[in-house]
Amino acid sequence: MSKHSITTVTLDELRLKRARGEKSETDWARVDAMTDEDIDRAIADDPDWAEFKDIDWSKATLVVPKPKKSISLRVDEDVIDFFKSTGKGYQTRINAVLRHYMREQKRRNK
Numbered sequence: 001m002s003k004h005s006i007t008t009v010t011l012d013e014l015r016l017k018r019a020r021g022e023k024s025e026t027d028w029a030r031v032d033a034m035t036d037e038d039i040d041r042a043i044a045d046d047p048d049w050a051e052f053k054d055i056d057w058s059k060a061t062l063v064v065p066k067p068k069k070s071i072s073l074r075v076d077e078d079v080i081d082f083f084k085s086t087g088k089g090y091q092t093r094i095n096a097v098l099r100h101y102m103r104e105q106k107r108r109n110k
Helices: 012-018 028-033 036-044 048-051 077-085 088-109
Strands: none
Touching: 077 088
């Protein structure tokens, strides 16, 4: 697959395109015709997938995001700096750490 054929858009951009009546540029007939073996080969050849090859996905759980509640929270500056330094999505990562802590506490208190 050529990098020139890959297009990235945000959800808002996609919604605007659909509102203007623009059609998908994806070749859905080609996608539908792909076999599991074709997909496995494409994944194996994808350099972006390399770090995920050895993960055991059989124990993965589907997480459907729930609506978030906005709060004001006082957090040490170095903690915020650390999470911000990890890039976009740092608030989601903070939520994941808090969720993990919550689950562990619930598990221990059973």
